Amino acid sequence: MTDFLRQALLAPLGETFFIKSLVGGMMTAVVCGVVGCLVILRKMSFLGDALSHAMLAGVAGGYLFMKLAFGLEAHAPAMLVGSVLAAVLTVGLIGFVSNISRIKEDTAIGIIYTGVFAAGVVLVSAFSEYVHIDLMHFIMGDVLGVADADLWVAAIAGSIVLSVIILFFRFFHITSFDPILAAAIGIPVGLVGYALTVSVSLVVVSAVSMVGVILVVGLLITPAATAYLLSDRLEKMMLLSALFGVSSVVGGLYLCVWFNTSGGGAIMLFCTIQFLVVLFVAPRYGILAGWFRRRRQVPQQVMEDVLGFVLRQEGAVTPEKVTAAVTGERSVILRALRQMLSAELLSSQDHGLGLTEKGRREALKLLRAHRLWEAYLHRTGVAPERVHEIAHQLEHLNDPDSVHLMDHLLGHPLEDPHGSRIPAEVSHEPGKKLRASELRPEERAAVLEVTEKGRDCGLQAGDVVICGPRRNEGRTWVLHRDKEEIHLEHRQADAVWVAILGGNG
Amino acid sequence: MSTKADAPPAIDVRNLTISYGPRPALLDVSFTVAPGLLVGVIGPNGSGKSTLIKGIVGFIEPDFGEVRIFGRTMDEVRGEVAYVPQRGEVDWDYPITVRQVAMMGRYGYIPWWKNPQPRDHEMVGQALEMVRIADLQHRQIGQLSGGQQQRVFMARALAQGARILLMDEPFAGVDAATERAILDVLEAAKTRGRTLVVVHHDLVTAAEYFDRLVLLNQRMFAYGTPEQVLVPSLLSEVYEGSIRSFEMLAAAEQPGEGRES
Numbered sequence A: 001m002t003d004f005l006r007q008a009l010l011a012p013l014g015e016t017f018f019i020k021s022l023v024g025g026m027m028t029a030v031v032c033g034v035v036g037c038l039v040i041l042r043k044m045s046f047l048g049d050a051l052s053h054a055m056l057a058g059v060a061g062g063y064l065f066m067k068l069a070f071g072l073e074a075h076a077p078a079m080l081v082g083s084v085l086a087a088v089l090t091v092g093l094i095g096f097v098s099n100i101s102r103i104k105e106d107t108a109i110g111i112i113y114t115g116v117f118a119a120g121v122v123l124v125s126a127f128s129e130y131v132h133i134d135l136m137h138f139i140m141g142d143v144l145g146v147a148d149a150d151l152w153v154a155a156i157a158g159s160i161v162l163s164v165i166i167l168f169f170r171f172f173h174i175t176s177f178d179p180i181l182a183a184a185i186g187i188p189v190g191l192v193g194y195a196l197t198v199s200v201s202l203v204v205v206s207a208v209s210m211v212g213v214i215l216v217v218g219l220l221i222t223p224a225a226t227a228y229l230l231s232d233r234l235e236k237m238m239l240l241s242a243l244f245g246v247s248s249v250v251g252g253l254y255l256c257v258w259f260n261t262s263g264g265g266a267i268m269l270f271c272t273i274q275f276l277v278v279l280f281v282a283p284r285y286g287i288l289a290g291w292f293r294r295r296r297q298v299p300q301q302v303m304e305d306v307l308g309f310v311l312r313q314e315g316a317v318t319p320e321k322v323t324a325a326v327t328g329e330r331s332v333i334l335r336a337l338r339q340m341l342s343a344e345l346l347s348s349q350d351h352g353l354g355l356t357e358k359g360r361r362e363a364l365k366l367l368r369a370h371r372l373w374e375a376y377l378h379r380t381g382v383a384p385e386r387v388h389e390i391a392h393q394l395e396h397l398n399d400p401d402s403v404h405l406m407d408h409l410l411g412h413p414l415e416d417p418h419g420s421r422i423p424a425e426v427s428h429e430p431g432k433k434l435r436a437s438e439l440r441p442e443e444r445a446a447v448l449e450v451t452e453k454g455r456d457c458g459l460q461a462g463d464v465v466i467c468g469p470r471r472n473e474g475r476t477w478v479l480h481r482d483k484e485e486i487h488l489e490h491r492q493a494d495a496v497w498v499a500i501l502g503g504n505g
Numbered sequence B: 001m002s003t004k005a006d007a008p009p010a011i012d013v014r015n016l017t018i019s020y021g022p023r024p025a026l027l028d029v030s031f032t033v034a035p036g037l038l039v040g041v042i043g044p045n046g047s048g049k050s051t052l053i054k055g056i057v058g059f060i061e062p063d064f065g066e067v068r069i070f071g072r073t074m075d076e077v078r079g080e081v082a083y084v085p086q087r088g089e090v091d092w093d094y095p096i097t098v099r100q101v102a103m104m105g106r107y108g109y110i111p112w113w114k115n116p117q118p119r120d121h122e123m124v125g126q127a128l129e130m131v132r133i134a135d136l137q138h139r140q141i142g143q144l145s146g147g148q149q150q151r152v153f154m155a156r157a158l159a160q161g162a163r164i165l166l167m168d169e170p171f172a173g174v175d176a177a178t179e180r181a182i183l184d185v186l187e188a189a190k191t192r193g194r195t196l197v198v199v200h201h202d203l204v205t206a207a208e209y210f211d212r213l214v215l216l217n218q219r220m221f222a223y224g225t226p227e228q229v230l231v232p233s234l235l236s237e238v239y240e241g242s243i244r245s246f247e248m249l250a251a252a253e254q255p256g257e258g259r260e261s
């Protein structure tokens, strides 16, 4: 078995044609992968397609020129130069058409590249006695028939493109991400764009003879897209993209010799399957991961409902009681309980689950929001039997600033409409500094400061006061200073800053 | 005035609370607008001005509270309220003429098997006259100046027959002449009994442009005539942040002591 495997893997390596394909393919894949990252990040995928088709006209033009002028057959450098020229011409025309007319760029690309490609096709067929280009070869490529010249072209084009991208990496990075900033700091955005276009043209041109027009686009886009699913940084994306390109070439070539199939086809098939696998299993951006994440996620609302329920119970509760009382799917609630245990909002106690200190604070915060909303609803004239139900929805609007504001607008009520106590915003332990309006009956406090709007109340810094019950439906605060009774309105009570004293009198 | 007192208000916003998360974007906002008023909505960035407009037009479901239009719910009066989009939301290369855009305001009334009736043409014509772009009606919409483009969509709203027009920052990024032109149309619409609510960001011109102002920052700080609303103490409270946010800053500087004054 292992012998068979070794044979299957090693035998092709003995063949020169296979080694050449492997080397050529890998070089192309690396460059395609790196450039492809920039192409997909700039949403230029269609451009690769356009360029690869358009270059037929250039190849034919170069071929014809050398043949007619110098009598040279299939002169590779001339065809290469022709291709690059055709590619640049295509890009220029696309920009021209979309800039001077209302035609949008995607449409312009479609028009221009098919036009240039058609010109190539007509040229090849019209001069078929002089030009011996096999259109089928051009479209499908022949990865197993890589010639030395192709290798040289790929190596030279590849080194030029890679050098440019590595040297000017930051330029490419910033013009792709934020061209406006790039322009503002003096980077020639247009020039960088052209450099990238020429790079893409070079890559495409050097790869077409091996993998053909259709597949070169795949080699440009697919490994980059695969890497995109796995990376949060461009450098890493380029590295992975190159790797995926190489693995596609290696895997595809073996498939091709084992099953005797088309080389380009096998490579791209391998590449696409590789993409699909990553799409499915990628740790963060993959389909499976997203699915798991959604499953794990517990709606904030359910957590808050659980907290509210546990707080209202005497002592510990069993998970069964929670799932019975809180609305929502049983599995979701159980997951909420597990997460709250690990977040230390709940702790397991003798007879079930109880709130930790942190959980208690959170729950009181919710209860406070709930009861303030009830007070609010009562005041706006909502029917008493509906107050609780609506407040249960509104309690999830509980951001601290907004609750603080509501409390103030309602005049710092002490009880909700059912007569239940509204928890204070912060715990009133000795030393706590707050406004007199926030004092609860029977709390003892020292006056720290009386600001502008409360000067007329008669209190001054240093006084020690004890809070009495409110009067006048909660609109009058009563503070006792020794035997004296001092009445404050809301405005004055807000202006008096006090510190809680221990040992209530 | 006494005859108007019995008529229902054009817009009645009651206890409106709208949220996108735990912090309500609007908290308990209430005000009523009598028919025929030009109302400006002012407030700092993120204060909920756009949210208010979207709430009135019925685009966002409130958490609590409701909006009544001429005493009826939004569902009962679809078509009475028109919303003029911000300029950035439109594809100005779209092959359509000024008149065709305005005619779209009538589409809600034309059955699919019929062509626009003479009455529809008449209303569109009137609307174009009113915003004074009738002479440009066969132009493609891209071939207009910024202020004219804004007016095309106002014409559409008028052709719709809506008695209430809502606009989110129509004056953003236009030059002084254009601003004047738009304002003229607002006033023309007003004299024909339309009620307008317009988000505005410039406090300096607010007093001059509007009959009433809504001063917003999550909750409504004031609603009334410009003299009542543009009071320095109110404005400084809304624009320079409340006392609470100074407290928060102080708290951030000295962790552990949340309540230092």
Ligand SMILES: Nc1ncnc2c1ncn2[C@@H]1O[C@H](COP(=O)(O)OP(=O)(O)O)[C@@H](O)[C@H]1O
Residues within 6 Å of the ligand: B020, B025, B043, B044, B045, B046, B047, B048, B049, B050, B051, B052
């Ligand atoms: N679609 C949304 N999703 C989440 N939050 C939003 C959304 N739209 C607005 N907000 C938030 O609501 C608040 C009010 O926004 P908005 O009504 O657009 O204010 P304004 O128009 O006054 O600048 C802001 O804090 C904003 O961040």
Ligand SMILES: [Mg+2]
Residues within 6 Å of the ligand: B049, B050, B051
């Ligand atoms: Mg806005």
